[in-house]
Amino acid sequence: MKGDGKRSNSKCLAYVAAFIVFQTIIILVFALTVMRIKSPKVRFGTVAVESLSSSTSNSSSFDMRLMAQVAIKNTNFGHFKYESSNATIFYGDMAVGEAVIPEGRTKARKTQRFIVPVDISSHRLSGNTNLTNDIGSGFLVLSSQAKLSGKVHLMKVIKKKKSGEMSCTMTVNLAQRAIQDLKCK
Structure with missing residues (x-):
């Protein structure tokens, strides 16, 4: 009869150990998938x-207004709250324009788009x-660059703190007044 008590104690310890191993595996899987925060x-x-x-008489020049759709893709399991930022447009290596990206928030696992x-000039x-x-x-x-800084909030x-960077190139067709070959990295 005394042996039965030791056997039930060892059975209980085995169950507790199995439960701890199972919980550790669950926490590890959770940490490697959900808790991994990406930019x-x-x-x-x-x-x-x-x-x-645009003009080529006397000195060449151009002035234009573009309406750009900015897409912020948040692949995290928490929302991304970002600060106001600027997107700079370049011709060669000279800045020719700037767009203000207002502060905002992108929901978890969503893509936010705005104009x-x-x-x-x-x-x-x-x-x-x-x-x-x-x-x-x-x-x-033309090329463009922007850096969007903010924080990812989980639970x-x-x-x-994370930041997303944008680097795009585009060709403006002056005759058709259209953008061609928009490529972003």
């Missing part, structure tokens, strides 16, 4: 030319011979 992806979804004027206006590019050639050809190659307890 959000920021991209231009579409870009439309709202207004455009921002971008005013672009070549007044800083005086004497650029490539600009005259590009306007003459009817195609302008209202864990907050981790």
Whole structure:
């Protein structure tokens, strides 16, 4: 009879050990999938030319207003709250325009899309011979860069700083007043 008590105690310890191993596996799987926090992806979804004027007389110049759809893809299991930021548009290595990305929040495992206006002007590019050639050809190659900084909030307890970066190139067809070859990394 004394042996039965030891056997039930060892059975109980085996069950407790099995339960602890099972809980450890569950926590490990949870930590490796749900708790892994990634940086959000920021991209231009579409870009439309709202207004455009270009000139090659005297000195080459262009002025345009683009309506750019910004897409913020949050793949985390918590929402991403980000600060206001700027997207800068470049012709070559010179900044020609800027768009303001307002602060906001992207829900967990969702993509948020919104439109921002971008005013672009070549007044800083005086004497650029490539600009005259590009306007003459009817195609302008522009690039854009932005960095969106914020925090990913998991279960209202864990907050981790993350930032998403955008780098896009696009070609403006001056004759058709349209954007071609929009590529983002």
